[in-house]
Amino acid sequence: MSIINFAVIGYGGMGSYHAHNLIPAESTRFHVVGTYDISGERQQISKGKGLHIYESLDEVLKDGNIEAILIATPNDSHKEIAIRALRAGKHVVCEKPVAMNTDELDEILAVVKETGNVFMVHQNRRWDPDFLIIRQLYQNKTIGDIFQIETRVQGANGIPGDWRHLEKHGGGMLLDWGVHLLDQLLWLVDSPVQSVHSDLSYILGDEVDDGFMSYITFENGVRALVEVGTTNYTKLPRWYVKGLEGTAKINDWDLSGEIIAATGRKDVAAPTPIQAGVGLTKTMAPPSEEATEKLAFPEPKADFVPFYQNFYEVVREGAEPIVKNEEVRKVLKLIDDIFESCHKG
Amino acid sequence: MSIINFAVIGYGGMGSYHAHNLIPAESTRFHVVGTYDISGERQQISKGKGLHIYESLDEVLKDGNIEAILIATPNDSHKEIAIRALRAGKHVVCEKPVAMNTDELDEILAVVKETGNVFMVHQNRRWDPDFLIIRQLYQNKTIGDIFQIETRVQGANGIPGDWRHLEKHGGGMLLDWGVHLLDQLLWLVDSPVQSVHSDLSYILGDEVDDGFMSYITFENGVRALVEVGTTNYTKLPRWYVKGLEGTAKINDWDLSGEIIAATGRKDVAAPTPIQAGVGLTKTMAPPSEEATEKLAFPEPKADFVPFYQNFYEVVREGAEPIVKNEEVRKVLKLIDDIFESCHKG
Numbered sequence: 001m002s003i004i005n006f007a008v009i010g011y012g013g014m015g016s017y018h019a020h021n022l023i024p025a026e027s028t029r030f031h032v033v034g035t036y037d038i039s040g041e042r043q044q045i046s047k048g049k050g051l052h053i054y055e056s057l058d059e060v061l062k063d064g065n066i067e068a069i070l071i072a073t074p075n076d077s078h079k080e081i082a083i084r085a086l087r088a089g090k091h092v093v094c095e096k097p098v099a100m101n102t103d104e105l106d107e108i109l110a111v112v113k114e115t116g117n118v119f120m121v122h123q124n125r126r127w128d129p130d131f132l133i134i135r136q137l138y139q140n141k142t143i144g145d146i147f148q149i150e151t152r153v154q155g156a157n158g159i160p161g162d163w164r165h166l167e168k169h170g171g172g173m174l175l176d177w178g179v180h181l182l183d184q185l186l187w188l189v190d191s192p193v194q195s196v197h198s199d200l201s202y203i204l205g206d207e208v209d210d211g212f213m214s215y216i217t218f219e220n221g222v223r224a225l226v227e228v229g230t231t232n233y234t235k236l237p238r239w240y241v242k243g244l245e246g247t248a249k250i251n252d253w254d255l256s257g258e259i260i261a262a263t264g265r266k267d268v269a270a271p272t273p274i275q276a277g278v279g280l281t282k283t284m285a286p287p288s289e290e291a292t293e294k295l296a297f298p299e300p301k302a303d304f305v306p307f308y309q310n311f312y313e314v315v316r317e318g319a320e321p322i323v324k325n326e327e328v329r330k331v332l333k334l335i336d337d338i339f340e341s342c343h344k345g
Numbered sequence: 346m347s348i349i350n351f352a353v354i355g356y357g358g359m360g361s362y363h364a365h366n367l368i369p370a371e372s373t374r375f376h377v378v379g380t381y382d383i384s385g386e387r388q389q390i391s392k393g394k395g396l397h398i399y400e401s402l403d404e405v406l407k408d409g410n411i412e413a414i415l416i417a418t419p420n421d422s423h424k425e426i427a428i429r430a431l432r433a434g435k436h437v438v439c440e441k442p443v444a445m446n447t448d449e450l451d452e453i454l455a456v457v458k459e460t461g462n463v464f465m466v467h468q469n470r471r472w473d474p475d476f477l478i479i480r481q482l483y484q485n486k487t488i489g490d491i492f493q494i495e496t497r498v499q500g501a502n503g504i505p506g507d508w509r510h511l512e513k514h515g516g517g518m519l520l521d522w523g524v525h526l527l528d529q530l531l532w533l534v535d536s537p538v539q540s541v542h543s544d545l546s547y548i549l550g551d552e553v554d555d556g557f558m559s560y561i562t563f564e565n566g567v568r569a570l571v572e573v574g575t576t577n578y579t580k581l582p583r584w585y586v587k588g589l590e591g592t593a594k595i596n597d598w599d600l601s602g603e604i605i606a607a608t609g610r611k612d613v614a615a616p617t618p619i620q621a622g623v624g625l626t627k628t629m630a631p632p633s634e635e636a637t638e639k640l641a642f643p644e645p646k647a648d649f650v651p652f653y654q655n656f657y658e659v660v661r662e663g664a665e666p667i668v669k670n671e672e673v674r675k676v677l678k679l680i681d682d683i684f685e686s687c688h689k690g
Binding site for chain 1: 475
């Protein structure tokens with residue numbers, strides 16, 4: 001099988017992470033040839049790493065040696081770069097969020113159809129170990145049918161200091177982190193969304209949202225609470241998931257947490273009322289010791305190949321993409337709807 | 346000052362807790378004379394404690410020695426008992442939820458007005474130490490203006506096994522525990538509710554809700570997430586509260602938890618990006634060490650007298666009640682609205 005030569009468009013934090021960490025450089029499948037970035041400083045860094053410096057996007061697109069590009073520029077430039085690259089005969093890997101809205105994405109997808117080239121969005125967090133654990137619990141019914149999913153990321157640093165503060169570049173946390181959490185969720189639950197209630201946060205005074213909370217119900221009965229925060233000095237768990245026979249909590253990306261499951265034993269004592277504040281409660285008392293047990297987390301395993309391996313197989317072997325464009329569109333449509341409903345109030 | 350003689354109507358879990366723990370028996374202010382309960386078993390227990398056994402509510406109401414009653418019967422019987430007692434010239438302390446809905450409460454309040462007798466609802470969780478800590482943070486702006494409040498109680502025992510399973514008796518968790526959390530919240534925030542989005546849980550198959558989630562926005566900008574769960578084998582914190590300058594988390598009634606606040610120092614290093622799952626993030630990276638500090642919780646102090654002391658002062662000295670009937674009505678109206686919106690879907 002022949003190597004796919006890549007050029008990286010936008011050699012910032014994510015672009016350089018792709019160039020040096022994600023695109024599997026040691027394999028016989030990929031080679032990162034060069035980068036295009038408008039910043040002279042970034043060009044120098046790229047040169048220092050031995051990569052070719054392209055002077056313009058045109059120069060990349062005219063380079064017959066380049067078969068695929070990675071787009072890691074600000075969100076508002078994805079559409080134009082993607083369309084020009086597809087029309088120039090390149091395959092495209094695009095950072096998330098794929099575009100500013102579904103109208104833009106539909107323009108891209110029309111050109112995908114027209115050209116037959118591959119266009120794949122880097123929804124890499126489908127491979128996050130914490131998500132893979134939740135996915136296994138969901139699919140294997142380890143704690144019974146899962147009916148409630150709370151998925152949160154919380155930081156205390158506000159919005160990072162660059163174009164992510166600006167609306168015209170597609171800044172804000174719903175597009176930046178929301179797209180990850182919603183992509184994971186919709187892929188996991190795989191049932192039509194029935195209702196969404198959202199609230200965007202503007203507490204930091206930026207023109208874009210510094211976080212949000214969304215409560216989503218799915219047609220299959222699953223409920224989800226999705227939250228991104230950038231003003232959280234102490235955190236709630238990354239995942240809090242309720243099944244009919246137990247509850248799982250993953251605190252953070254370090255995979256600390258616990259699964260507590262019902263033993264189903266019939267001979268257990270009723271819970272003893274506890275003093276709770278100035279009152280008594282049986283309802284909120286801990287269950288008797290025999291009624292529950294602690295389970296170990298499953299190993300975070302994916303039953304699907306890594307992102308770039310899949311991209312290679314899609315390009316060379318016509319394999320099914322793991323991140324499908326119709327799934328990406330569904331997530332972006334949900335984001336469109338959240339913006340619309342929140343701006344209407 | 347003369348003693349107020351009490352009779353306890355409904356000598357179950359809460360009634361006996363009032364009779365023996367809450368009504369200050371050692372003081373010169375109160376005396377619990379006797380109880381009325383339809384259960385022979387409960388009558389025997391009451392007799393064993395040296396309390397007079399009333400054979401009927403009428404007997405209580407005709408007893409000129411009784412000045413006040415405590416109502417701790419199932420929720421659907423509060424209204425009739427309260428109205429008859431008020432008309433019989435008794436003062437009334439009523440367990441929560443005060444009534445099945447605001448229509449019922451309005452009937453009671455009309456008789457309160459007509460008779461001039463005291464009617465106070467035992468919203469005792471305004472005195473909970475965890476709530477008093479949150480209230481001090483809110484009022485003293487220890488972590489700046491608080492703009493987000495998450496208040497949860499979570500158990501793993503389902504709904505307790507009696508009339509609380511039944512709709513006609515006013516069962517379900519919104520009326521049972523929701524009324525506490527909403528009473529605390531509305532009293533704390535003291536701003537009109539702007540919007541409410543709620544979802545009742547029926548996962549256990551009861552005819553009444555086994556929990557709920559409500560997202561509430563207030564006119565002053567505060568957001569609140571209120572949750573009661575009875576299918577939670579591991580818990581989220583009792584309180585999670587965000588201020589402009591810090592975040593507080595109280596895990597449980599044991600008052601464990603933490604407050605992390607911004608130091609406001611200008612010379613702190615920017616956060617270093619961390620590996621998070623398969624990606625990098627600066628946004629969700631921990632702030633640099635100098636940027637935050639851990640604060641101690643304030644002592645849980647109330648700047649208002651205990652419930653029964655207040656009741657005594659209201660009856661004998663015309664003091665202002667701490668739990669005002671218009672506040673109780675506001676909470677019940679919110680509960681009515683939540684039921685209505687959820688049943689409409």
